[in-house]
Amino acid sequence: SDYFKRSAVSTVPNSDPIRVGIIGLSSHKGWAFKAHYPAISQLPSQFQITALYNEKIETSLETIKKLKLSEATAFPNLESFASSTNIDMFVVCNCVPDHYKTIIPLMEHSKKNPNLKYIFVEWAIGSSIHQVEVIYKAVAERGLQSIVALQGRKSPYILRAKELISQGYIGEINSIEIAANGAWYGYNRHMKSPMFIYEMENGVNLVTTTFAHTIDILQYITGSYFSRINSMLFNNIPEQELLDEYGKKTGKKVPKTVPDHLLFQGALMNGNVPVSCSFKGGKPTKKFTKNLVIDIHGTKGDIKLEGDAGFAEISNLVLYYNGFREEGIPAAPGQASYDTTKEFTEVYHLRNYNAILGNIYRLYQSVADFHFNTQNLTNVPSQFIMQGFEFKGYPTLMDALILHRLIENVYRSNIIGSTVNVSNITQHV
């Protein structure tokens, strides 16, 4: 089963590359430029950018020119982009508050493009659970295979942690503690920081970013959803002070309606494992702790993941492991048995790993693995609904929808002041 964990994408496929139409790629800034464009560029036999759509066509034209996207066409409106038959995959990378109003017409107009097979949607998909549900249904009805940017699942550190646990290296999980620091939501705000991430109605905040990515990673590592949760949200910093371009305080205050703290605790469904989490905004001095700490304690060993920012999905991390191999785990083929008295220690760190690019790159790799069947699997389905906790594949809109249901319950638990049963959120709508 290790076979599924590594990409075989270095194999140059025999068929044509997947033709990609991107919404929201600029020539010099933004997430699509920083992460998606370089990832795609590193897989030239697998992906080719053939179409761009931005609100202003000048942006697309300039991007094609500056990035030398010789095969790409700039489309003047969403309808013409959506119906172009020169696209196999949409990549939706504009601002989250614009996703809904982009994707719904996209699904409608793309009915004229019989070649379309994939839609890759940036997290957080939509601004509310309602938007995400409608997007999910529209994409399903259009018959597309979805991919979502829960790219933390592709982080080498996260996969290594998942491997160690699934192979019995920490025994049964006893308990988990997480502390993460999401930089944006503290006492100060940079002048250039986009306004929409500080306004509750846009759905891009500490809960949907820092919390959602981290908890998705935790569920993925442990292979379990939650059975019950409790959350408390705080907006202790309703006004932030603006910082100028040099990071100096300007004395000017601006309102913030999104939370700066989330306390979250609950039990994992598998093993009733207690999980304690503290997510916070800003940069209160934090001299003795990293901005991201995930402690997983087992009966036979521990895993600690650390990072400099509370965004595990875009941070380079360090994984620490110490423990004994569990008894009762079947040995790998060719190995008779394990020495269960031997203590192992591992410090896993890729010194110059660029996680912003690297995790998104590995997500595209997984899409290529699927599309070109690089592992020469037999009986590969033409579509799959969700990744769940499999090593192979990639997260889909169904994975995203389940995560959004958890987010919705985080809000709900805080509002109604109750512990909430979430054991049914994986069920179909």
Next chain:
Amino acid sequence: SDYFKRSAVSTVPNSDPIRVGIIGLSSHKGWAFKAHYPAISQLPSQFQITALYNEKIETSLETIKKLKLSEATAFPNLESFASSTNIDMFVVCNCVPDHYKTIIPLMEHSKKNPNLKYIFVEWAIGSSIHQVEVIYKAVAERGLQSIVALQGRKSPYILRAKELISQGYIGEINSIEIAANGAWYGYNRHMKSPMFIYEMENGVNLVTTTFAHTIDILQYITGSYFSRINSMLFNNIPEQELLDEYGKKTGKKVPKTVPDHLLFQGALMNGNVPVSCSFKGGKPTKKFTKNLVIDIHGTKGDIKLEGDAGFAEISNLVLYYNGFREEGIPAAPGQASYDTTKEFTEVYHLRNYNAILGNIYRLYQSVADFHFNTQNLTNVPSQFIMQGFEFKGYPTLMDALILHRLIENVYRSNIIGSTVNVSNITQHV
């Protein structure tokens, strides 16, 4: 105000020592022998053991002989002990499940002793909130000054943390995280460990010990009670394996009804500060984290307290501080102002500090400070109801009662599956 923080007890008082009658002191084992007896022995001008009561008078007689308690009388029954006029202070140190049935008749029979002034009760006072309430009322009606062994408040580390915070060294508190490991409640149990701490009805468990002492310390350090809390209790280890006297597994399993995990989160009343706590039993391998970690993050600095056991009140600790002095805090007398740009770092550790003895010793010191008015204060009241969050004084049954109300709400929050408002638990019954 620093004046109140240090004991002046080294001054030999002019009056006679406080005559102490102890319930539960043996000649060679138990908590009274390990902590109370050596603490009292170190304050010979302030305290003198004059009376002993144990279920078997032989125990008292042997203790008097072996410990050379030349001034002490062994009493044959509780009534004669209680009514002896040769006692100024009761110390109740027998098993917690026996406290209630000891203290109630003690208050009745002690009416014959007009000299009695104090009752010092070991934590957890009683086995339930009901018992604690009745004990509180009985002691109040008897007109005694109470002392309770929430001795963590006297730990030098806890007092230093409280000082740093109250003097503005970390600014405003932003958030707090606690992880503590209470050794008894895990996968294994030592054969000699007393049965009653594993049975829920006795009220001595992870919640009343590890949690209660630690959260009392946290409230004391921060000077704030909680406004709302949520808790989840787990008994994931309903059977423990017995260990023999050498710590080897015997294969024999015994039932455990007390919890092995407590997730607790809430907001402090002052500043609405988010607090995230994970309390666990046993010794799951925990290679990368200490068994006690209290992280207090402020706007100007951090305090980290670490210890080798999840019992801060009886552990030697290390205090780490780093930060900047807050603006707006009045300078000390004789100092014009503070340099708020200067970063301070402090590692505070007393290498051979015996916390089991030391914290109880300092509690007795505080009682002596009060009794003999060693600081020559004017207008000292003859009694006080509670310590609250004052540096001076010592915790009383009222402090204990408030803490028990919090414990009761921890159980309640878990049972009803709700976040609970606890902002009224400091109000009088």
